[in-house]
Amino acid sequence: MPPRHSPDILPSEITPPDIYRERRRFMQGIGALALAAGFGATAEAAPARLTGVRADPQAPDEARTPYRDITTYNNFYEFGSGKDDPAARADSLRTRPWTVAVEGAVNRPRVWDIDALLRLAPLEERVYRLRCVEGWSMVIPWVGFSLAELIRRAEPTGDAKYLEFVSLHDPAQMPGQRRRVLDWPYVEGLRMDEAMHPLTLLAVGLYGEVLPNQNGAPIRLVVPWKYGFKSAKSLVRIRFVEKPPRTAWMAAAPDEYGFYSNVNPQVAHPRWSQAKERRIGELFRRDTLMFNGYADAVAGLYRGMDLKRYF
């Protein structure tokens, strides 16, 4: 078995969530004295541990991003456009009761209760790189199961060529939606073969625990070879359709965000060269890999396609 972490960072050096929270409580004591404004201390209950999670046999040989960074540095515009907004404001999201409607071109449409979804398939840990279109990246140990498990149970018809993912739209719970920064609800999409790919994950947990609200609770998509915004959070609807859905970011800026949005160091975004990225926790930037390093697994999906055109 390959070593799970890069040699310069020992597993013991990575802060697991419980120890992190321990430290955080300690720091909160000190926090009263802190000079820094804007670092308000909020009490938090420990999220529940998920049981029976299978370890990831293919976890990359890279240091995992600390729990604190994964849960305090988020793009989740439903709670505001600042990176620290989701951690500060996502308390207002209620994840029970919660349903996910699976509908459209399928023989077995169903409105899934979240607790039934959690039992749909055995939970697995998947340690994935996440590359944001803004040029930063993390290594995140998600917990979930392949989206394919859900798709098979829905029995898509021949008309199902694409999947549309819709996130919760409720300004009472999601204060960022009180302003039309994006055309709510948040919509994303995948081609059928991308959705069926074993790497494509429905995530319900992080670091072995229930997914924190700011990371897209109670259930979100994770597509590790695409820029982060493709992985829609807090899903309420998955619809099987014939045509590529109009995604929220395509609607906002069609010349900047394409349907595919595969991580590609050769295709620049108008504002960011995508050749390099800053791995959270590192000072200097490193090279970005084609398909975020998952080329062996996914390049076949795009054989013959001009990736500059279909960006």
Place this chain on the structure above:
Amino acid sequence: MHGLLRRPGSWLFVAGCLPLLRLILLGVWGGLGADPVEFVAHSTGTWALIGLLLTLAVTPLRRLTGRSGLVRHRRMLGLFAFFYACLHALTYFWLDQSFDPRAIARDILERPFITAGFTAFVLLVPLAATSTRAAMRRLGRRWQLLHRLIYPAAVLGVLHFLWLVKKDLTEPLVYAGVLGLLLVVRLRWTQRLLARVREE
């Protein structure tokens, strides 16, 4: 020491150092967040822009309050703006681009927001370099002409901010509004209007 602290200029100097002090303390404290480089880039960029706007606010404030002594502080405000612009540019050249001249040149040519920021920075250099009394004397009337470069620099600074934001334009628009106001009050038409209002 006592005499020094009674001078408003000393207080201004201390105030101008606070954003840097805050960054240093947060750095020591581990409070710069998940992406400290981004935090520093944003903070120094913001303070460079605020510094420029404060510099531009001196003349209107002087007219409004009739306190002609305010102009003495303009130089320090301008130099602080430049100081934070230097830290900001250094963050980018070093931590973002590792001083790679080709990558930097491409960025400047290909990305409008970088083009604007870089041009703003270049415009500020001669202003800082001629901020001494000696330079003022040497340049005479041309000094004032030269220092009008602060207008395009500030406009480019705001454009830089507007163009780099992904979607939520609120914050840069606030700066654009303040800059617009500071420019409008300089128009002769506005000044005549203000003078008339004051007379009545």
